[in-house]
Amino acid sequence: MFRSFCTLLLILLTKISFSQFNDSTKYYINFASSGSINKTQDGSSYLLNNGFQFQVRKEVIESNFYSNWIYGKQNQKLSNNDFSTTLDFNIYNRKAPNLYYWGLANYNTSYSLKINNQLLTGAGLAYNIINKNNQKLNVSDGILFDRSDIMLADSTQEIYSTWRNSFRLSFKFVINEIFTLQSTSFIQNSLDKKDDYIIKSNNGLIIKLTNWLSFETKYTFNKISRTKRENQLFSYGLKLEKYF
Structure with a gap:
């Protein structure tokens, strides 16, 4: 029983990745699954975090599809049932x-953030301040249209639309080809109300153990000012990689 339990935890904490872009590779697929279980005399809790990514790049166009689902309970009460999926594209210019x-286009529904449904669509510009093999620093800005169905702090439902400015800062630094520090953070302010904003931040530290095995920790923070809700998630696990 104990061995079966440990095997299950190892599967939940293992991340499997395939492919990396090079001169011949045009596709990238990534699946990640992690989880935690805690049980004491005072109660129990568990959390599952699953993510999927598919990426295609051809010449000057890159397309990405992301999906993430977090589900958890604490003392038999639902704490997380959060789903997010995004389809985006980048168009590059050979001269610049x-x-x-x-x-x-991004769709969200989140129990922890009190989002019944949210659809964000938009476009903008991005610029690589640093663009080297082991060092990358990028900023972007653009306009999003937000159509949301949310629950306010007083438990009333609100359906509304607004235009948002979306600013993003991301970086990735590789040290001695062993340690990788990466982060992507957004702040999305409403153009109608100053007190209406969304903050998202995804941060990770990866330690390369072998050519195919790494140890990864992640910290995620989300805040929705309109619902006065926020969540934080810290996860860790093993990452298996294969390039072809």
Whole structure:
């Protein structure tokens, strides 16, 4: 029983990745699954975090599809049932390789953030401040249209639309080909109300153990000012990689 339990935890904490872009590779697929179980005399809790990514790049166009689902309970009560999926694209310019256009469509529903349904669509510009093999620093800005169905702090339902400015800062630094520090953070302010904003931040530290095995930790923070809700998630696990 104990061995079966440990095997299950190892599967939940293992991340499997395939492919990396090079001269011949045009596709990238990634599946990640992690989880935690805690049980004491005072109660129990568990959390599952599953993510999927598919990426295609051809010449000057890159397309990405992301999906993530977090489900958890604490003392038999639902704490998380959060789903997010995004389809985006980048269009590059050979004459200005560090400047490119982006567009996206993003759908969210989140129990922890009190979002019944949310659809974000928009476009903008991005610029690579640093664009080296082991060092990348990128900023982007654009306009999003937000159509949301949310629950306010007083438990009343609100359906509304607004235009948002979306600013993103991301970086990735590789040290001695062993340690990788990466982060992507957004702040999305409503153009109608100053007190209406969304903050998202995804941060990770990866330690390369072998050519195919790494140890990864992740910290995620989300805040929705309109619902006065926020969540934080810290996860860790093993990452298996294969390139072809």
